[in-house]
Amino acid sequence: MSAVLASSPPSAQLLDVRAVAELLGCSPRHVYRLADAGRMPAPLRLGALVRWSRDAIDRWIVVGCPALRTVRAGGAR
Numbered sequence: 001m002s003a004v005l006a007s008s009p010p011s012a013q014l015l016d017v018r019a020v021a022e023l024l025g026c027s028p029r030h031v032y033r034l035a036d037a038g039r040m041p042a043p044l045r046l047g048a049l050v051r052w053s054r055d056a057i058d059r060w061i062v063v064g065c066p067a068l069r070t071v072r073a074g075g076a077r
Contacts (some may be wrong), residue, residue, distance in 0.1 A: 014044065014051035023057060038069025 017028040024031065034040040041056040060066075 013054040015054050015057065016049075016051060020052050020057060023061070037067075039067045040065070041068065 015023070017031050021028045021031045031040075035043055041052060041060050043050045043052050060068075
């Protein structure tokens, strides 16, 4: 099975929090903060595992890392 994963195209990869943090140059804790605040693509939850689509993260970086969730008027930041 690992041979299948190794031959997967980069866009089909799922990244754990450490890999995302490495791509962004920040801590894993900061990645969770960004995700919780809606400032990055939402992770996929596979049981207890939390993973991000490599393709979604790459596209988000290319467009300048915009916040993905908007705050309602009168809402907390």
